[in-house]
Amino acid sequence: MRLKQLFTDPNAADSIAQLTDHLNARLDEGHGEALFDLGLEDNGDNMGFSHEQWEGALERVYAAAKAAGAECRILLTRNVGGDVEAGPANTKDVGACGKIMIRKDPESVDDVIETRVAVVGNVDAGKSTMLGVLVKGGLDDGRGKARVNLFRHKHEIESGRTSSVGMEIMGFDTKGDVVTAQVAGRKLSWEEIGRRSVSLITLAVFYLKFPIAGRVSMQSIHMLFWLCQHDILTCHRQK
Numbered sequence: 001m002r003l004k005q006l007f008t009d010p011n012a013a014d015s016i017a018q019l020t021d022h023l024n025a026r027l028d029e030g031h032g033e034a035l036f037d038l039g040l041e042d043n044g045d046n047m048g049f050s051h052e053q054w055e056g057a058l059e060r061v062y063a064a065a066k067a068a069g070a071e072c073r074i075l076l077t078r079n080v081g082g083d084v085e086a087g088p089a090n091t092k093d094v095g096a097c098g099k100i101m102i103r104k105d106p107e108s109v110d111d112v113i114e115t116r117v118a119v120v121g122n123v124d125a126g127k128s129t130m131l132g133v134l135v136k137g138g139l140d141d142g143r144g145k146a147r148v149n150l151f152r153h154k155h156e157i158e159s160g161r162t163s164s165v166g167m168e169i170m171g172f173d174t175k176g177d178v179v180t181a182q183v184a185g186r187k188l189s190w191e192e193i194g195r196r197s198v199s200l201i202t203l204a205v206f207y208l209k210f211p212i213a214g215r216v217s218m219q220s221i222h223m224l225f226w227l228c229q230h231d232i233l234t235c236h237r238q239k
Contacts, residue, residue: 004047007057019064023102027070031113032104032198036061039078039097046095054080054096061100070104071174103174103198113199120206121226127205130226134178134203135168135187167204171197 006022009015026034038057039049049057058074065072076086077098088094106112121127133139171179171193179196181188194200 003041007047007049007060008053012060016060016063016067019060020067023061023064023068023070027068027102027104032106032111033113034102035075036100036102037097038100039095046093046097048095049097051080051096054098058098061102065102068104070102073101073103073176075099075101075176101176103172103176105174106198109194112194112197114202115200115221116202116204117222117224118204118206119224119226122228125226125228127226131168131203131205134170167202169193170201170203172199172201174198 003022006015006019023034023036026036038061039047039054041047062072074082074084075098076084077096078086078088079094079096080098084098119127119131169190173179173196179188179193
């Protein structure tokens, strides 16, 4: 059965039940999360929804996701309007469609999705400051206040530079929001973040000259190479 029939069938109860089975299969395949293109068939064909039809289909997706024990968040829409409207992909696309993140609340710690990222860069590139801003949920004051949360030793606080491998985690809830403290400036413990998250990103800060064995031992899935403007200008002058 084509997906469009599940959204336009007058028998909403049967359609939502079948859609729930479809979402469960997608969630199992994605280990608890899935990107759902509402308004597009599995082969990418546009269903040609009007705005009203898309809203009705969205209600069925919400109902099916709830039955599957998951939550939804609209990432972007086309020809729908609203805060996340991205506009049509081309002039021929007139049907309403959108991309929805569907995440299932994990039943145990083993079901939490973890992604490991190695952050690599030169000295004073801003790696620790960036991580401090991400995990703390607030901007830096321009004097390095954000990176203080990553310091482990007294000499790091005094010099303003990290001398050890810094590790932090970021958590995301079922709606895709970053898990942070409700009180501004407060940093959550790793245990608190893990308990409230369905997806985790482990961030480890390395210097460029840090031994390769240390970076490999973390088994990073991705690497973020951090450059400041000074490094770019220096490399340009050397060339």
